[in-house]
Amino acid sequence: MAAGRLAAQHEYIPADAMAGSRLYIANCIYCHGPEGDQIPGIDLGRGKFKRASSDADLTQIIRDGIPGTGMPAQAMRKEQIATVVAYLRSLAASPVSKLPPGGDRARGKLVFESKGACLNCHRVKDQGSRLGPDLSDIGATRRVVDLEESVVDPNASVLPEHRFFRVVTRDGSTYTGRILNQDSFTVQLIDTQQRLLSFSRTDLREFTAIEKSPMPSYREKLSSQELTDLLWYLVSLKGV
Numbered sequence: 001m002a003a004g005r006l007a008a009q010h011e012y013i014p015a016d017a018m019a020g021s022r023l024y025i026a027n028c029i030y031c032h033g034p035e036g037d038q039i040p041g042i043d044l045g046r047g048k049f050k051r052a053s054s055d056a057d058l059t060q061i062i063r064d065g066i067p068g069t070g071m072p073a074q075a076m077r078k079e080q081i082a083t084v085v086a087y088l089r090s091l092a093a094s095p096v097s098k099l100p101p102g103g104d105r106a107r108g109k110l111v112f113e114s115k116g117a118c119l120n121c122h123r124v125k126d127q128g129s130r131l132g133p134d135l136s137d138i139g140a141t142r143r144v145v146d147l148e149e150s151v152v153d154p155n156a157s158v159l160p161e162h163r164f165f166r167v168v169t170r171d172g173s174t175y176t177g178r179i180l181n182q183d184s185f186t187v188q189l190i191d192t193q194q195r196l197l198s199f200s201r202t203d204l205r206e207f208t209a210i211e212k213s214p215m216p217s218y219r220e221k222l223s224s225q226e227l228t229d230l231l232w233y234l235v236s237l238k239g240v
Contacts (some may be wrong), residue, residue, distance in 0.1 A: 013089075016083045016084045016086040017089070020083035020086050021090075022085055023083060023087075024087050027076075035144070071225030082215045087230065097144045103229050105229070106233075106235025107226075115226065116218065121198060123136065131192060132214075133161075135234065136239050137238055140238040140239055144224060147235070148231060149228065153219065154217060155212050155213050164178055165209055166208045167179075169205060169206070177190050177197065187207060
């Protein structure tokens with residue numbers, strides 16, 4: 001079938017697009033890439049498909065796959081597929097996400113490790129801190145526009161798995177750290193000294209999400225060239 005662009009079908013809810021982005025990262029990104037343009041003839045970020053002209057077509061492709069191609073059927077509920085479609089729609093409506101020209105990843109690595117002091121919170125391969133998210137494969141999982149936003153305006157969008165929490169125990173001890181896991185009975189987080197802490201919910205007096213990101217904005221701290229170089233370096237981090 002001839003390639004075409006997906007026309008707008010209906011409005012999507014931003015919360016659905018956010019949920020769909022997590023499913024996309026978990027199930028789709030290693031074939032389609034963070035920008036959605038890793039497969040020739042398909043550009044999910046710009047709404048360009050080979051076999052889809054509607055939301056219903058996308059839903060069927062995600063659910064059933066495409067026989068004879070590398071596109072497998074996805075074991076998702078109907079509601080989950082709808083959020084992935086919402087995310088793809090949000091990509092097509094978002095600004096073009098491309099690396100700015102003139103960057104140098106070697107210079108960006110120097111910015112990352114020196115002026116940016118990013119290893120104080122983040123880890124790349126076997127270097128740095130575990131307090132913040134591991135960035136070893138960030139270039140394979142995040143779009144350029146999202147990476148830039150995280151650097152210049154980290155409070156604009158904090159992923160749930162990166163949110164910091166404040167914990168106060170019944171004896172008044174207070175801890176702050178990044179959430180690692182939680183269930184009905186326990187809470188685990190890594191604190192500012194990189195200690196892995198586990199708490200029973202029955203022992204907590206307070207368990208509160210911190211709305212603001214602990215990461216500082218680099219909007220006024222980096223020059224335009226330094227920001228460009230840093231983005232080139234981050235995009236180059238694609239893990240093993």
